Amino acid sequence: MTYPVAAGTVYFIGAGPGAPDLITVRGRDILAQADLILYADSLVDDGLPASWARANARIIGTADMHLEQIVALMRDAARAGQVVARLHSGDPSLYGAVHEQMAALDALDIPYEIVPGVTxxxxxxxxxxxxxxxxxxxxxxxxxxxxxxxxxxxxxxxxxxxxxxxxxxxxxxxxxxxxxxxxxxxxxxxxxxxxxxxxxxxxxxxxxxxxxxxxxxxxxxxxxxxxxxxxxxxxxxxxxxxxQTDRATSRLYDRTYTHRFRHGKQSGEQA
Structure with a gap:
């Protein structure tokens, strides 16, 4: 089932570490429905947004833009009832510089959602x-x-x-x-x-x-x-x-370890 998007919302999407197929299914679904895709083209493969975007979607690289320019694009599109995808490399929560973008959207009363990615x-x-x-x-x-x-x-x-x-x-x-x-x-x-x-x-x-x-x-x-x-x-x-097989292992899969889903086997008991 395709992830439902809301008109007038900005989606911060983690693109993953680089390979286009390491984006999440949710992130891919949102890209396919977005009217405007803003992506960090210095870090994100150009083919990623192009692969999933609608034919009439606007795709804009932001490597040469400053914060106010990026926020203005998101603001104008969201207020026009469009779906905005803001594509960041890796996961947006790590060195993604999304904090200041979210703060700006809060001040403008524009809703947003974060879609995690593979860091x-x-x-x-x-x-x-x-x-x-x-x-x-x-x-x-x-x-x-x-x-x-x-x-x-x-x-x-x-x-x-x-x-x-x-x-x-x-x-x-x-x-x-x-x-x-x-x-x-x-x-x-x-x-x-x-x-x-x-x-x-x-x-x-x-x-x-x-x-x-x-x-x-x-x-x-x-x-x-x-x-x-x-x-x-x-x-x-x-x-x-x-x-090496003689190293310490986790208790989770130790045959002698009892937990909620399995009764541990003591020495001499059959597995």
Whole structure:
């Protein structure tokens, strides 16, 4: 069943990490019904909106627009009773710059809805064939970025977050890779041997993946020449040795573990 849309509403849609087929079914349905599609053409594949849009829909890239111009387009279309799709890369809730757009729509009394998408960290984990939360190894995932033109709030500095030893997905920071590594090591929980993966344009046709450690990843990234659209993933979960069959496993599927839907089998009992 096609997702129902409301006239005069703006839909913020997560386009996913890059591959056009990683958009959600709901997002695709809304694109197919939209009168106006505004998309971040510097980050979203041009073919994605074109593939699903109606023949008479307006499709506008917003890479060269500022906030007031984007809001004006949404306002005019919504007040004319049109359906507006605002297409962002990844998931709108992570570094999507949607907060200020929603605030502007609130001030204009224009309704909106958010459609989640697949963020790059999850696409990266899938591509690498790992789980970011491995029992008795790591149970916390932190999404963050290095300080740059947008400073980090107090307490969210990278070295403080690194002290947890959690799985870290670091966005928007590949040009500061040396500072990232220095801050991670300063946190005390990671070492020069901590595994790292840097994924450039994960799920795109030109996807490139670099594997390394905190001890050698800087040189590898600089040699690759990454300057944008690259995710830095730091985690003990990246250690391939964790897939050995004698490692600790989750209690959920342990044959001896009893829960609401299954009675555990003790030693000697038949499965």
């Amino acid at each position: 790059a960290a999850f696409a990266a984990a899938a591509r690498l064939g790992i789980e970011l939360t491995v029992p008795e190894v790591v149970q916390t995932v932190i999404f963050t970025r290095a300080s740059g033109r947008t400073p980090m709030p107090p307490g969210e500095e990278l070295h403080r977050l690194a002290a947890h030893g959690a799985s870290l997905a670091i966005y928007l920071s590949v040009t500061r890779i040396q500072r990232v590594v220095d801050d991670l090591l300063a946190g005390g929980a990671y070492t020069h041997n901590t595994p790292v993966a840097v994924l450039y344009r994960v799920s795109w046709p030109d996807e490139t993946i670099i594997h390394g450690t905190l001890g050698d990843i800087v040189a590898k990234v600089k040699a690759a020449g990454f300057t944008r659209q690259a995710l830095i993933l730091v985690s003990p979960a990246l250690d391939p040795a964790l897939k």
